[in-house]
Amino acid sequence: MERRRFLKQATLTAAVMAFIKGEVFSAPANRRDFNFKEIRNGVGYFTEQGGTIAWLNAKTGYAVVDSQFPNTAVNLIQELKNLGDKPIKYLLNTHHHGDHTGGNIAFKGIVEHIVAHQNALVNHKLAAEKANNVDKQLFATTTFGKGWRAPLGDERIEAYYYGSGHTNGDVVYHFQNANIAHMGDLMFNRRFPFIDKENGAHIGNWITILDTVVKQFDGDTIFIFGHAKDPQQITGNKADILAFRNYLDSLLIFVQKEITAGKPLSEILKATTIPGAPEWTGDGIQRSLNAAYTELTAR
Numbered sequence: 001m002e003r004r005r006f007l008k009q010a011t012l013t014a015a016v017m018a019f020i021k022g023e024v025f026s027a028p029a030n031r032r033d034f035n036f037k038e039i040r041n042g043v044g045y046f047t048e049q050g051g052t053i054a055w056l057n058a059k060t061g062y063a064v065v066d067s068q069f070p071n072t073a074v075n076l077i078q079e080l081k082n083l084g085d086k087p088i089k090y091l092l093n094t095h096h097h098g099d100h101t102g103g104n105i106a107f108k109g110i111v112e113h114i115v116a117h118q119n120a121l122v123n124h125k126l127a128a129e130k131a132n133n134v135d136k137q138l139f140a141t142t143t144f145g146k147g148w149r150a151p152l153g154d155e156r157i158e159a160y161y162y163g164s165g166h167t168n169g170d171v172v173y174h175f176q177n178a179n180i181a182h183m184g185d186l187m188f189n190r191r192f193p194f195i196d197k198e199n200g201a202h203i204g205n206w207i208t209i210l211d212t213v214v215k216q217f218d219g220d221t222i223f224i225f226g227h228a229k230d231p232q233q234i235t236g237n238k239a240d241i242l243a244f245r246n247y248l249d250s251l252l253i254f255v256q257k258e259i260t261a262g263k264p265l266s267e268i269l270k271a272t273t274i275p276g277a278p279e280w281t282g283d284g285i286q287r288s289l290n291a292a293y294t295e296l297t298a299r
Contacts, residue, residue, distance in 0.1 A: 034072065035231075036079040039222055041178035042155065045234065046079065048072040050099030051226045052234045054182040055080060056175060058153030061089040064107075065173050065182045065224075066100040070136075073103025077110070089152055090115060092159070093140060094184025094226065095170045096124035096199070104138035115148060116140035117161050120169030123199050160216075162209040166193065166226075168200025172213065181217060182224040186210070189228035189240055192284035195291035203248055203295055210245040214238050229282055243279065250276035255292040265293050 034048035038057075046053040050068035053076055062080050067073045080088070091107050093116040094100060101124055104114065116124070121140045128134045142148070148159040156176040166185040174181045185194070186209060195201045217223075223241060228234045251274050258268045269286050 034075050036076070039178070039180055039224075039235065041175075041180075043175045043178040043180045045224055046076045047231060047234060048075060050102070051094070051097070051185065052182075052224055052228075054173070054175075054180070054224050056152060056155055056157070056178075057083050057086075058089075058155050060153045061087040061112075063090040063092065063152055063155075063157060064088065064111075065092045066094055066184065066226075067091060067103030067107065068099060069102040070106050073106035076103075077106060087112060089113065090150065090157070092116070092157070092173050093120060093124075094173065094182060094186075095167050096120045096127060097167075097185065097194075097196070098127070100184065100226070101137070105136055108138050113142050114138065114140045115142045115144070115159070117159075117169040117171050118143040118145060119200065120167070120171075123167060123169055162212055163205050164200045164202040165206035165209045166201055167196045168202075174217075179218070179220050180222045180224065181213075183213070183226060183241075185226035186213075187223065187225040187227075187241060187244055189225045189230075189233050189236060189244065190279050191227055191229040191282060192280055192288055193227075194284070194287055197291050197294050201291065203252055203292060207245055207248050207252075210241055210248070214241055214245075243277075247274065247277040247280050250274050251288050251292050252296065255289060256296050259293070259296060265290070268293060 034046060036046050038044035042057040044055055046055060048068060049072050051066050053068060054065035056063040088107065088111045091104060091111045091114045121143050124139055128137045144159065146161050150157050154177060158174045158176060160172045170184055170186050172181055172183055172186065195203060219238065223236055225234050225236065254275055255268060269289050271285065271289060274280060
């Protein structure tokens, strides 16, 4: 039993590390080291390595959503300092994965509040303990269940938790006045997603989450995505969210059809595309197929 648990965890760790390494080394050699860009009303994004960071430049201070890695977080912090000498009020984590929280440590001593969903904090601590790097982490100091909100200058930030999706601790942060929502890894734009079943991912509910998001936000909302195949497409609109929703739905339909036809997982994993969602390409389709098979055969 212990050996099976060890092998399962080793497989998950390898999958996560492969995903993170892909984030680190996939950028073209001629690309800028990072991209720090305002979208509107003082809200912008930062990309370098790992999950997309969002930032808010308010009159009374800064808020940051996610932190990538220590060596990239310092670049984001310097860019904020260049905008003005103001405190960093909030560091908001969308979930616990290392390419979104690894850079938290760079904010030690300079951020007032670190916010995350309660499940994300549990997952973050467990992952750090397993990796034996607790000393290299900075954990959330404020957690919540269904939601959280706070004003910052003229802006109002609100967090929404919709249940299990990419993990069991993913949240969406909405800058209400700017009408910009950071989806974290609830949104992979035209890129095969990492579906973390070990930490509570559920594809069926993930689809429901995306349906809820499309209904909740209006047509003017700009969405920031956790990851995108094209680095220039880490923001988008409802059409992009619906396209990813279609990918997840098509994934379940395809794998269920293969299971019903009596095909073993080894055969299903030979697929190179998901029928009905041809825009999703590149590496990593096996992650989706494995997760869908696990979910569908557990019923």
